[in-house]
Amino acid sequence: MTKCLVCSCNKTMPISEQTLGQPVYQALCRHQVGDFLQALESPDDLVVACTQEKPLFQALAQEKPQVAATGLRFFNIRETAGWSDQAASATPKIKALIAHASLPLADPVPAVSYTSQGRLLIVGPASLVSQAMSGAALFEGLVPTGLVTELDGALPTSRARPVVTGELVGLTGFLGQFKARWAQRNPIDLEICTRCGACQQACPEQAITVDFQIDLSRCKSSRDCVKACDVVGAIQFDRLNDEREEDFDLVLDFGAAPSFTQPDPPKGYIHVPPSQGQAQAMQALAQLAAQVGEFEKPKFFKYEQRLCAHGRNGKVGCSACIDVCSTLAIGSVFADGRGRVEVNPNLCMGCGACTTVCPSGAMRYAYPSADRIALEMRTLLKGYTQAGGQAASLLLYGETQELGGAWEMLEAYGRLAQQKRAPGLPANVLPLSLHHVASVGLEVWLAALCYGAAEVTILLTGQEAEQYQAALEKQVSVGREMLRLLGLYPEALRLVTIAKAQDLAGVWPATRQLASSVSEPGGFALGDDKRTALETCLDYLIRKGQPKAQPAELPAGLPVGSPIGGLHLNADRCTLCMSCVGACPEGALKDGGDRPLLAFIERNCVQCGLCVKTCPESALSLDPRLAPLEDRREAVTIHESTPFCCIRCGRPFATKEALRAMLLRIGSHPAFQGEAAKRLEMCGDCRVVDMVEKEL
Structure with missing residues (x-):
């Protein structure tokens, strides 16, 4: 059982116990907080329709001596439903949000752990490294090492923390396991140097700077400095360009260009451009100091190699x-x-x-699985429809701001609506948060339409990596074309990008007319098999769809990059060598056993192109398309040939096309000239016998 506590937030939301069918509090976080504390004594799961005061409720639950409630969690109805110019008609939406929040928690996933002891590498010009080394002392747990790549200022003379000079030539790893390599560009090793000054006094060219580094442009190789330092041994000219390697937990990089070039660098690494170094150094150090200790995160994926x-x-x-x-x-x-x-x-x-x-x-x-997301969509849409809602518009958005999520914009938009500065989310828009908006794709979007959604809006903020945006655009284009071919409304799938909260006002124009794509909502689970899920959705849309236009005659083409499709085969080129059969990882291509034929099961084809790249005759090409589902499931012969029989024993051993290709390739070889040319028309056994007979 799950108990849900709903609050109207000091009557700022027009919801009532009569319409909602359950108690509605006015100030649960203040004078009615006793009811929350009492609910904690029940063994039921407890969900609270308030995210504003989540920290307060969590603190109260921790302080309470005896808490029987399990699964305490919070969800939002204020900014997403109650604060809107359509709030008076948002009861079906609120009931749907309550039903969704009352679902049992998703199954846990394995964890990935990090251990960081605070070993911090600070890389960059001397001025910024010195500043950051001093600043790091203010943060407990940070143990800095400086790597100076440019002498634009004085080096630290204190030996409290190690400082080296050189050029960073390699940086790999992640939080707790960074590995840095740098090449030494100066004969003086600052880790060994005692700063005694003997080398400076001995150098006839005065080539040793106040930072105890040799200016190689002035050095005349007298090596007097080496003699002066023979006891300590800090100066060695033969160590130039030697590489050193060391492990670190954290990296603060003041380099002109970041050492990690990917859009999302690993945790534990921060790059601050030199021009912003002085202003942002302390902020960066504070962020890194927060990454000292032991941490866990979910393992977000599952990988099945056989597929x-x-x-x-x-x-x-x-x-x-x-x-x-x-x-x-x-x-x-x-x-x-x-x-x-x-x-x-x-x-x-x-x-x-x-x-x-x-x-x-x-x-x-896996965080959560597509099947779990499908369950959440079904619950939302069913709850909305059963409460009298119509033309549901499902809104998928990322919840995590550091991953480009849109939740903070949605929250801000609701507050603008409360201030009468924006209309707020329409009453038919059902928001569903995801860890990242790119974590679901075509089969999930189509499933939402099968479950009764009139449209699916995928909300981006423009902060996502470019390749994510491109991938989602391609998936939407494929999905829209599928809908068009089925006679359904292509714009039921929408990819929308906003830059600020106010942009949401134009996402759902009041003049738009929406209707479900299906005659009755589906109730099927999506499962863990992506291909089966996509096939199930297409089958349901064909059987239960409500076409707005004449469906196209299938098969019909889909955009390049479609996960489904067929193959074009050039019969004049194909020799039935079956290289493509061995290359196909999905079992879409089959040989004919004793018969020289090639069969194709379109349902299994993922359009990976391995068969195309493997074919020695360049006889194959991909054909992204949507074919009738019954045709996709059947093995279809796409090429068949007459077997060629050995001219000596009569046993079939090749196809006519394969023999023709062999004649073209090796027919001019000296071993197959004159009477010996007939050997090419013999099977392997007879060819050997013929060669032995001729030699005797």
Whole structure:
């Protein structure tokens, strides 16, 4: 059981117990807080329709000696429903939000751990490194090391913290496991140097600076400094360009260009341009100090290698997940000619874009799963419809601001509506938060339409990585074309980008007329098989869809990049060598056993292109399209040939096309000239026998 507490926030929302069918508080966080404390004594799950005072309620729950309630959580109805110029008609929406919030918690996922001991590398010009080294002393837990790459100011003379000079030549890793490599560009090793000044006194060219670095442009190689430092041994000219390597937990980079070039660098790394160094150094140090300790995050993905279409026979087929990843967390691995992808969970930030673009379903999102998101959509839409709501518009948005999420804009928009400066979210717009908006794609959007949504709006903020935006645009274009071919409303899938809260006012024009794409809402689960989920949605839209226009005659083309489609085969080129069958990772291509034929099951094809790249005759090309579902499920012969029989024993051993190709390739070889040319028309056994007989 789940108990839900609803508050009208000092009567600023026009909701009543009569219309909502449950008690409605006016000031649950103030004089009615006793009811919240009493609800904590019940063993039921407890959800509170208030996010504004979440910290207060959590603190009260922690202070209460005996708490029986489990699963305490909070959800928003104020900014998303109650503060709107359509709030008076938002009861179905609020009931839907309550039903959604009352769902049991999603299954937990495995955790990924980090351990950071505060070992901080500060890289950059001397002036900024010195400033940051001093500032780091103010933050407990930071243990800085300075790597000076440019002498634009005085180096620290204190030996309290290590300072070295050189050029950073390599930086890899993530929070708690960074590995830095730098090349020494000066003969004096500052970690060994005692700053005694003997070298400066001995140098006849006065080439040693006050920072105890040798100005190599002035040095005449007298090596008097080396002799003066022979006891300490801090000066060695033969160490120039030697590389050193050390491990760090955190990195503050003042370099002109960041050491990590991906759009989303790893946790524990902050780049501050030199021009902003003095102003932002302390803020960056504060952020890094907060990353000292032990941390956990969810493992956001599941990977099933047997479904992966990344590579076969040493050739790369699908690389969609690698191409879209903004953290460079995904790499390519080949072994014995077979390719797979490998994900570093510590670099993964959980955007889920890799799972969205994966055509085979080998990469699946787990936080939460697509099946769980489908359950949440069904619950929202069913609750809304049962409460009398019509023409539901599902709004998918990212909840995390650091990942470009739109929640803060939605919250600000609701507050503008409360101040009568904006209309607020319409009563038919049902918001559903995601960890990242790119974590769901085509099959989930189509499922929402099957569940009764009149439209699905995917909300971006422009802060997402460019490759995420491009991936979502491609998926929307494929989905829209599918809907158009089925005679449904293509604009039921919308990708909208806003830059500020006020932009939301133009997303849902009052003049728009919406209607569900289906005659009755579907109740099917989505499951974990992405291909089956997409097939199920298409089948439902065909059977239960309400066409707005004449459906197209299928098969019909889809945009390039579609996860479904067929193959074009040039019969004049194909020799039925079956290389494509061995290359296909999804079992879409089949041989005929004893018969020389090639069969194709379109439902299995993920358009990875491995067959196209493998074909030695360049006889295949991809054909992204939507075909009748019954045709997609059947094995169809796309090429068949007459077997060629051995001229000596009569046993079939090749096709006529294969023999013709062989004659063109090796017919001019000396071993097959004159009477020996007939051997090309013999099977392997007879060819050997013929050669032996001729030699005897």
